Amino acid sequence: MTRARPRAARAATRLGDVARLACVSTATVSRTINETGAVSDATRRRVMRAVNKLHYYPNAYARTLALGRSDQIGLLVSDIANPFFPELVKAIERDAFQRGFEVIVAETDYDHERLGKSVRRFLERDVAGVIVMASEVDLPLVAGLARRRVPLVFLDLEVTGPRTRTVSVDYARGIDEAVHHLALLGHRELAYVGGPPLLISAAKRLQAFQRAAARHIGPAAKPRVYEGDFRLESGLRAGGEILASRPPPTAVLAANDLMALGVVKACRAQGLSIPRDLSVVGFDDIAFASLSDPPLSTVCLPRDELARGATAALLQSLEDDAETAVPGMVPTYFVARGSTGPAPEASPDR
Amino acid sequence: MTRARPRAARAATRLGDVARLACVSTATVSRTINETGAVSDATRRRVMRAVNKLHYYPNAYARTLALGRSDQIGLLVSDIANPFFPELVKAIERDAFQRGFEVIVAETDYDHERLGKSVRRFLERDVAGVIVMASEVDLPLVAGLARRRVPLVFLDLEVTGPRTRTVSVDYARGIDEAVHHLALLGHRELAYVGGPPLLISAAKRLQAFQRAAARHIGPAAKPRVYEGDFRLESGLRAGGEILASRPPPTAVLAANDLMALGVVKACRAQGLSIPRDLSVVGFDDIAFASLSDPPLSTVCLPRDELARGATAALLQSLEDDAETAVPGMVPTYFVARGSTGPAPEASPDR
DNA sequence: CGCCGTCCTGTAATCGCTTACAACGCCGTC
């Protein structure tokens, strides 16, 4: 258990120490360091010398407390081990840093309890705003943030409310391109590996897929849909089921690259060749999509644009208090690589 | 620039508000919430009701300031977009959380200035300790932390000093296994793609490689060494150079998987087949090593063990003030997959 | 020479929480 951790023994030097050494008041030291208020050259030099001599640096907690604001923004993601996220985190941190903010990253691990803890942590830290890129958000928790009037930005999740902005993803375009590509290659029997149906982003991807299938394959097409959880293993499992199904589909589209790679792995395990026996399309275009075996055809969701949209939207919320939420929209587009090819000649029946 | 951000308008409810509503003193509320000190049942209930009614949560900054400690530990990594790191971060966060600590992750991006900023941030946050897994550490910065008597744990970097512990990596074993494996397959001309030579971890890997080559190929073997920077692009570049060299090597070992995948990509770009034309071995065993084309033979550096070793070492530093640093040692081992095969029959000359 | 504005600096209140210390009520004991 966590108990009785003692007050830290190491005593950092404080503003007062610097003040004493420089023979000035703490107010003057503060003004010098923060360049707020006039300080004579001679004094400034004296103070700076003391600062350097004592290796002083301000205590962030005291500073935040006195200032009444933290210049931190929270970023809530599902799973940093999913390679989609580090790239996003990096891009957001870069953007935020330039504007004078620091990012606290919290991970939900697709788990409601952890989500709750993360939100609480954000509140305790008094974040200036929160960017959410995790589908498993529930409303009570959003309410917690809204009550504190914390501006929110949802990525790929159309949540509306005061001080709430949205950067959404145009799934339709990229997925439509992908299905069109498959249709042109002669595929008629498609399968789809989706995310947890309760996740809105998963539902939207599925819907985009079904519309595209109806359009490009035909309204009677009833592609089979398998349920995954966005992790590789679930793609592997779904891949096994897909290969066992009759008639077997000739192409599979997965709701993210990890699951698509899982399907690929399942095929390899059965000695099948991609794209000869099965075409596979992923979603996200993570860095490894282009390195897999074979390079994965996928729908690219550009991280940089998402990040830029997110920080822009959040800062807009912070500056204007205006409720004029201009929703951002990030496009997606299909990238053809090696995992898609012509449909096999004969399908068993039909 | 960052100026004149106003004090936040949203007023959070404070301890005092709860106290007033519950008709008790702030001391009692604090004792109730933190379960420190006796509080009668009736009072506790009254306080908790007020807490819930007001949606109160404590202000982390004030709390930290009053407590004089932060229960945060710093984690310094080079690059979270390198897939080796998220897994490590995750494992460390899990471990630390169980022991009541929170992790602040800072990224150096292989850059000294950012390293400096990160260290300063740690100091301003008064972290209880720091775990470092980034090779580009320079001593002045370590000194900054040491001066504050902050316990340090270095992963894969034998830094000695007071309150400094080390978890090191036994490169020799895995790399020796890898080279032995290549030698058994008949390879005689090896090439190596290393990291920046100034990075100690890169130097150690190289040294382990050279020793292994001398042992398994012969003391006269002079494998060519190419310099990369641990990023995929540098492997791609090195791969190009390797393929252009005469006589071409028959096997390449890279100092991490990303560069190895770069080499693979370079081969594919030239229409060469792996492992028929060239065997490639990586290092780290990131999740995608097993999914690349072909699955990458690599030396596994187990993240979980590294994380466990790190948190264990840090907590030991925090609890005992003893200087009895028991250095941890994490093994590495070779994993044969599809990117290594028999050496091509005829080599052009010799 | 007195007054006033400008610059610089110091005093002290404040941010929200923890906690040492003191006070109080209640019981059981001698």
Add this chain to the structure above:
DNA sequence: GACGGCGTTGTAAGCGATTACAGGACGGCG
């Protein structure tokens, strides 16, 4: 009935910064 101890609660002094406000020095001007 006085006293000591225990359990509960309140008072107020920090934690280390920021900053409103006041004061002092200095120079220019009438």
